[in-house]
Amino acid sequence: MEGLNKLKLLISKKYISVVLFIVLDIVFLVFISFLGYKIYGVYSEIQTLKTEIDQLRSSSLLIKNNKDLLEDNIGEYNAVLDSIIPDTETYFQVISAFEQLEAKTGVNIESYSINLLETTEDKMSLSLTITGTKESIETLFENYHYFGGRLITNEKLDFTPEGLGSMTFPVNLFHAATDESTTGNSGSNVISSEDIEFIQQIADKL
């Protein structure tokens, strides 16, 4: 009977300490879970912040790398670029470009048709039927890129030198909306003085 009482005492003492430790364990585990959750939150915030900082760094570098060369005349250069690659396209703009091309080169644009298969979201592809003197058509061939006040490209030149007075000349006109986001504007973009000279040469031809 005495042994049994001893055992009961032992059990009650040990039992209390085990229960106490179990409670402590639970408290610790709850803390660990809470801290783990907090750490995950901070980690996620860091990742988001890193992405934001990358974009901001890119924009800052873009400013820093180009400010000296461009700051004074960037408005003028943008006006040139917006003029040759406008944000939107209208038929009036296209007709105006062709009229300007006729006036500057001396060729006659008899008619034009849209190549629907070649036309894309940012490119209008047209076939021009042109007539003129050999000299005027040569002037067109040499200066069509900017003489219309727009960027005009020709993907394939096909002609007969003897029949140069009349021919079909395929051209493309471009437009693109200004992208407000920073995507694609890498901070490593450094505009060189050759680029500026190129823009100025375009401006002289408009």
Added chain:
Amino acid sequence: MKRRINLFSQRIDNQTAKRYLRTSQRVTYGVLLFGVIALMALFGTYIYLSNNLAELNTKKNTYERYILTNKSFNQDIKNFVQKFSLLKTYIKTDANGYRYYRDLIAILEPAGIADNIDTFSIDNNQDLDYSIKVLTYEEGIQVLDFFERPDVLDHFNSLTLESFNITQNEAEYTLTFNGIMKSRK
């Protein structure tokens, strides 16, 4: 009535209970120790990450201030870079055909056949097709000899004679070539 006490079974129960209690105690100690270590490690990580977050926030604020100071230029430069890169992309699709035509004339000039070009076609990959008309068969052979010269072939990445035909009802021979001119972009 004789009462029997099974001393062995009493002892076994006693020992089993003690053993369970001891094991439970060890397990709870172990879990507690693990908890303390894990908590310390996590707390350290939390402090490290919080400092890192604070540093990144400072960095972000610095960049934002710089961009805000140059707000107008920032918008302009983005527009410039976007349109300028588009310009460079679009201009690459241009064949610049007349320049290559003039190059071909300059190549043919030494042979005196610059005016004999009958047709000319070139695309933005410098894929070239042209034909030359001559009056006699001998002249045609001379043109072929001319195009076999290394200094002439040097202007082309490839060049082949597609056909050498006599024009019907006319005393004219037409040599049609195709190939790829060396890029000048």
